[in-house]
Amino acid sequence: MLELSNVDSFYGNIQALYDVNLHIDRGEIVTLIGANGAGKSTTLMTVCGVVQARNGSVVYQDEEITKVAPNQIVAKGVCQVPEGRLIFPELTVQENLDMGAFMRSDKEGIARDMEYCYDLFPILAERRKQPGGNLSGGEQQMLAIGRALMARPKLLLLDEPSMGLAPLVVKQIFEIIKKVNAESGTTIFLVEQNANLALKIGHRGYVMENGRIVLTDSCDKLLADEQVKKAYLGL
Template sequence: MLEIKAIDTYYGNIQALYGVDITVNEGEIITLVGANGAGKSTTLMSICGVTQPRNGRIFFQGRDITRTPAEEIVSLGICQVPEGRLIFPGLTVTENLDMGAFLRNDKDGIKKDMQRVFELFPILEQRRRQAGGTLSGGEQQMLAIGRALMARPKLLLLDEPSMGLAPLVVKQIFEIVKQINKEQGTTIFLVEQNANLALKTGHRGYVMENGVITLADDCEKLLADESVKKAYLGL
């Protein structure tokens, strides 16, 4: 579904990614793990067109999207849940979800998808008339995921969904991520600093250090890798 081929991404004159190669197959949960500042978020920003690579190519379903504007990438079926959630704090839960469906005009489909979001996250239905900024951190993360799902993504990019959340909330959100993948068939690219949790959630994984992919394998094998255990799992 997604092919990242030898991309170099810069912020001004500072290089953040070095020849990154990643493949995502349809129906998979792919995880990208690494320390803070390794280049994980930059990888997602490169995919969704916010920070376009200087070199290399990105293909989505066979189409070169390397220089495609971000809004057009969303219309192709790629949607990102950004680090820090970035919901619209002054809008209600329902209005936030409506914003996720901004590019759609199928009213019946939008209504059905919103109900599906409420089934996945029942607390959001209870809070549907509440301003997004008044929700707890966990509820805002649920809202950010729900907003992305309203775009009906073929590929869902999740950037640090566990950040700043209590362990029980994190467990609940990751169970729902697996449910979205299994029941809806949504392909997921998960970027996560919590390597243990990410590798237990995904099918295949990549390890990034200083903008370079250093390891790639099935998540089960990465969990058993001694270098991964030492560097990221505290074992």
């Protein structure tokens, strides 16, 4: 579904990604782990077109999207839940979800997907008339994921969904990520510092250091890898 080949990305004159190669197959959960500043978020931004690769290529469903505008990439079925959630705090929960469907015109489908989001996140149904800014951090993360699902993505990009959340909420969020993948077949590219949790729900994983992919394998094998244990799992 997605392939990055020899990708270099920059912020001005500062290089953030070096010769990145990775692929994601349809229906997978693929996780990208690494330390803060390793280049994980830049990888997602490059897929989305917010940061354009200076060298190499990004191919989505056999179409090169390296130089395609971000809004056109969203229209093709790629949707990101950004780091820090970035909901619209003054809009209600329901209005935030509506914003996720702004490129759609199928009213019946939008209504069904809204109910699906409320089934996934019952707390959002209870608070549908409240401003998003009044929600807790965990509830805002649920809202950000729900908003992305309202776009009916084929490829869902999740950037640090556990950031700043209590362990019980993190566990709930990750269970829902697994459920969305299993029930709808949505392909998921998960960037996460909580390597232990990410590798437990993923199918395959990549390890990034200083803008480079340094290791890749099945998540089971990465969990058992001594180098990964020492560097990322605290074992």
